[in-house]
Amino acid sequence: MKEKVKVGLIGFGLGGRVFHAPVIYSVEHLELAKIVSTREETAAMARQIYPQAVVVPDADKLLEDEEIELVVVATPNTSHFEYASKALLANKHVVVEKPFTITSEEADALIALSQKQNRVLTVHQNRRWDSDFLTVKKIIDSHLLGNVVEYEARFDRFRNVPRPNAWREEDGPGAGVLYDLGSHLIDQAQCLFGLPREVTGDIRIQREGGKVDDYFEITLHYEKTKAILKAGMLVREPMPHFAVMGDRGSFVKYGMDVQEAALKKGCFPKDMEDWGKEPEALWGILNTEINGLSFRGKVESLPGDYRAFYENVYRAIRGIEAPAVKPWEARNTVRIIELAMESSKQKRTLPFC
Secondary structure, three states: OOOOEEEEEEOOOHHHHHHHHHHHHOOOOEEEEEEEOOOHHHHHHHHHHOOOOEEEOOHHHHHOOOOOOEEEEOOOHHHHHHHHHHHHHOOOEEEEEOOOOOOHHHHHHHHHHHHHHOOOEEEEOHHHHOHHHHHHHHHHHOOOOOOEEEEEEEOOOEOOOOOOOOHHHOOOOOOOHHHHHHHHHHHHHHHHHOOOOEEEEEEEOOOOOOOOOOEEEEEEEOOOOEEEEEEEOEOOOOOOOEEEEEOOOEEEEOOOOOHHHHHHOOOOHHHOOOOOOOOHHHOEEEEEEEOOEEEEEEEOOOOOOOHHHHHHHHHHHOOOOOOOOOHHHHHHHHHHHHHHHHHHHHOOOEEOO
């Protein structure tokens, strides 16, 4: 059995450059062997940062390389289905950047193709390994809040002018904040509570001159729990990132996971001993009752580590364990996005189906 898995990365824009390449490079059993970049400016950057990798101008040159076992698709959303299909047909294992696809039908087709080809197919839902989300999950799983009745998660920014020439802000399939940030929040809610019974969506364009949705509020209805997921581009004053209420207590957490900021600065996870560790200023507040005693205080956040996603991908390829992010989970995230959009149009709650 070959030790390292050679990886080909399609796309070296923000996603490929910040969220994939440095993490792949920091995983012991992976080798970033080839990078596809269609722009000379980004190709030169890739050569400078990863001199061991061969940079090629198109995906076909990557897919024809028999030594590449894993292909990572980090391209604009509308091309996910095309590149993932080509990679699977070339007998490659595939990681697709979130959102998995534009439609749930496309996701179903990719899942069927991966089963036919007997290849690992997974989706880059890296924020399952955020420090604060891991902490929230531990608190809920440990029943420190009792029965959870309400869960609210927000992913806000303040960007009051749409960015020019940014594909996510141009009117078209898969653009807008719902497909972008909504994919993370919906996936996290699935991890905690499973599939909802019903979906309510409120999706809007709030900014002057905006062409695509820049605000959403989605409510996922469960038997005893309401999960409220929100994101907006006009939130100047930080709101709680997580607020979880149960019949025994509450947990409130401000601030975002520190890994994104570190990656954007050019840091590599393998070079930092305290990678993914939040400062005390970002720790959340737990107010609950434990064994008959009232408790209110800070809870040290568990360390986050995006490498865990790719370490799992390696083990899945080698047949050691199943993918942590199942493709049908990512498919259901896309389906919830579709239902939220339809719910917003119809102004009514829709059953999950």
